[in-house]
Amino acid sequence: MMFGSLKFMRRHSVHPSVKQVEKPPIPKETCGSWCTPDSTPAHNTLTQTNSNIETKTELQEDVQNKESIVSQLQKVRLFSPSPPPEYKSDNDITEADTELKEFKNSKSEDNSPEPPPVLEDKLDAIIETPQSPVPVSPSRKHKCKGFSQLSAFCDPFMPIDPQGRRYISWLLLVTFCYSYNAWCVALRATFPYQTPENTPYWMVADYMCDIVYILDTAFVKPRLMFLNEGFWVDDPAETRKNYRRKSQYKFDMISLLPLDLLYIYFGTQKVILRLPRLLKLQTFWEFHQAMDRVLASPYVVRIGKTLFYIFYLIHLNACAYYAMSDYIGLGTNGWVYDNQGSAYIRCFYFATKTATSIGKNPKPENTIEYLFMTAAWLMGVFVFALLIGQIRDIIATATRARTEYRQTLDGSSRYLRRLNMPVPLQRRVASWFNYTWSRQRCFDEPRILNSLPFNMKRDVALEVHMTTLSKVQLFRDCSASLLRDLVLQLRPVCFLPGDVVVRRGDVGHQMYIISSGECCVMSQDEKEVLATLQEGSVFGEISLLGIEGLRRRTATVRSRGYASLFALSRNDLEAALKHHKQAAQVLRIRADQIIRENAARQAKQRLIRLEAKKSVSIHEDENTVKRRMSNTSSASNLTLEGRRQRSASAMSRRRLSAVSETGGQEGKTKKDEAATLAVTCDRARTPLPTIVLSGD
Numbered sequence: 001m002m003f004g005s006l007k008f009m010r011r012h013s014v015h016p017s018v019k020q021v022e023k024p025p026i027p028k029e030t031c032g033s034w035c036t037p038d039s040t041p042a043h044n045t046l047t048q049t050n051s052n053i054e055t056k057t058e059l060q061e062d063v064q065n066k067e068s069i070v071s072q073l074q075k076v077r078l079f080s081p082s083p084p085p086e087y088k089s090d091n092d093i094t095e096a097d098t099e100l101k102e103f104k105n106s107k108s109e110d111n112s113p114e115p116p117p118v119l120e121d122k123l124d125a126i127i128e129t130p131q132s133p134v135p136v137s138p139s140r141k142h143k144c145k146g147f148s149q150l151s152a153f154c155d156p157f158m159p160i161d162p163q164g165r166r167y168i169s170w171l172l173l174v175t176f177c178y179s180y181n182a183w184c185v186a187l188r189a190t191f192p193y194q195t196p197e198n199t200p201y202w203m204v205a206d207y208m209c210d211i212v213y214i215l216d217t218a219f220v221k222p223r224l225m226f227l228n229e230g231f232w233v234d235d236p237a238e239t240r241k242n243y244r245r246k247s248q249y250k251f252d253m254i255s256l257l258p259l260d261l262l263y264i265y266f267g268t269q270k271v272i273l274r275l276p277r278l279l280k281l282q283t284f285w286e287f288h289q290a291m292d293r294v295l296a297s298p299y300v301v302r303i304g305k306t307l308f309y310i311f312y313l314i315h316l317n318a319c320a321y322y323a324m325s326d327y328i329g330l331g332t333n334g335w336v337y338d339n340q341g342s343a344y345i346r347c348f349y350f351a352t353k354t355a356t357s358i359g360k361n362p363k364p365e366n367t368i369e370y371l372f373m374t375a376a377w378l379m380g381v382f383v384f385a386l387l388i389g390q391i392r393d394i395i396a397t398a399t400r401a402r403t404e405y406r407q408t409l410d411g412s413s414r415y416l417r418r419l420n421m422p423v424p425l426q427r428r429v430a431s432w433f434n435y436t437w438s439r440q441r442c443f444d445e446p447r448i449l450n451s452l453p454f455n456m457k458r459d460v461a462l463e464v465h466m467t468t469l470s471k472v473q474l475f476r477d478c479s480a481s482l483l484r485d486l487v488l489q490l491r492p493v494c495f496l497p498g499d500v501v502v503r504r505g506d507v508g509h510q511m512y513i514i515s516s517g518e519c520c521v522m523s524q525d526e527k528e529v530l531a532t533l534q535e536g537s538v539f540g541e542i543s544l545l546g547i548e549g550l551r552r553r554t555a556t557v558r559s560r561g562y563a564s565l566f567a568l569s570r571n572d573l574e575a576a577l578k579h580h581k582q583a584a585q586v587l588r589i590r591a592d593q594i595i596r597e598n599a600a601r602q603a604k605q606r607l608i609r610l611e612a613k614k615s616v617s618i619h620e621d622e623n624t625v626k627r628r629m630s631n632t633s634s635a636s637n638l639t640l641e642g643r644r645q646r647s648a649s650a651m652s653r654r655r656l657s658a659v660s661e662t663g664g665q666e667g668k669t670k671k672d673e674a675a676t677l678a679v680t681c682d683r684a685r686t687p688l689p690t691i692v693l694s695g696d
């Protein structure tokens, strides 16, 4: 019980504005921030002493100690409940900064056994969907340990991932063997290319392909894992059963029929006996589907497959033409092949002419030739339709995004011209389109994402924006669930060089995270750059935090070059911070630090201005006194004492007038100026009022 309460104290932050309600201890990783007491000096004190606590009284004393330390630390925070002690020097202004560093250091010094995970590690846990159907089965993981992936692939008892690279490489080999059979069986069956001399070479090639077929049917396909109601099944008995249930298994078995044994009766010239090998067509399709999935530009695969079909049909046509010519008699009439030149090339040429209806075809002279030509032309129509239709589809799909971009750009240019917009503005719009296109390659990202289920959408967004988000300090310091909650609310926006992202004095509606590029925080007069923010930096949050008197932008922020940012709306931020108090604290501390720095900077600038004016007026006074003294040196009736008094009064009059002049220029008297300065300095030193986030 006692240690339970101790644990509880160690793991929970003591927020003065929040009434403490006893909750069960939360797991360590959910507290992984430098804002939790785990990393505070209070926590260290507590952990050092807790081993000595044995009685209830000691425990209570320790709790009091801890609370006093925590309250001291919190006095300098924005969310301090009570007025702070007096600040003795300007160094106090940077105290928030030091405090942040201390907290970070104390985190590293913390004796906690588990260091907080870095964001990249956290992201692995955030993305819940498996990245590939590689089995999650622990048994498989265990079996794979110590073996190379290749040996695992060769192991006849290991299941195979159907989307793994090894399997796709294997499919490539089977597809190659299939293509060899598909082309060579027809070629050797019709053309006289298989002679008794080269038959052994052909047969070696044939049987090597047959070995690949056998290995595929006996050892690879039966080990393929499959999805059963969303679970990957990698049990060898089950995968084997699954393969045998498929029609593919039957075709694969028929394709292996050893009809070649009939060579004994018919001779090795009867290559047509290998025709069943062409039934392994499903593996050919499977390979193309797999390539379509894994390649960055699947259009290449699709075009390749279409061309394969077209050439294959023309090849079959060429084989049929030669067979027909051979049957009628080579060179016996004007239509048949005249047995001149390379037989295959001449016949392929004829078949291409017929299929594409390009060029003059020889006139058929008998019924059988007419029938052949009719069939060839019909096939030609089909080939043409297939070729044009498929290629058009593929190209249209490949360039659809670019076409849409062109249309949008043209539409916007026409619209701006019709409204007679200034040319520079038109150029800026075009420039924005170009930049956005070059960055995102699409304008309808939300539409694509919206077609996915919520979890998948979130995982896709996390993956896409992973590089940028892993650099955001806020997400590093807070729990990973904050990132999960926010990632879908982030809206990508682009800015051109010099664009104002937020303007000082405007009402804040969004905060920003820099995805790429740089943004400059400008001083009040926009002449000085206060800070240059880079990739992963967050800005524009102060006016969203609901700080009394700071609901408008505190500074102007401009993009330096092209900048890609993520915008997060006030409502989305508030909704997230309602559930992530830790993130709210991080933002408040950062806001506190920035406000103090800005206030200190302004106070210093005013002081410098005032000092400069003072020295100018004193200089002027001295000159005037000297002039007067020289003018009135002849007037001996004045005593030395009288002159001094007059000079002093003149000097004070001049000072006063100088100050009132300054006041006139700036709409303030010197008194006002001094008072403002005092207030500013005071503000810079004293903590700002408690931030009230709506929903807190």
Ligand SMILES: Nc1ncnc2c1ncn2[C@@H]1O[C@@H]2COP(=O)(O)O[C@H]2[C@H]1O
Pocket (backbone or CB within 6 Å): 502, 508, 521, 530, 531, 538, 539, 540, 541, 542, 543, 544, 552, 553, 554, 555, 556, 557, 594, 597, 598
């Ligand atoms: N000195 C500074 N250094 C870094 N960022 C600043 C500084 N001053 C203001 N900002 C940021 O600029 C933003 C302007 O809009 P906000 O006031 O909403 O939030 C502000 C801060 O995020």
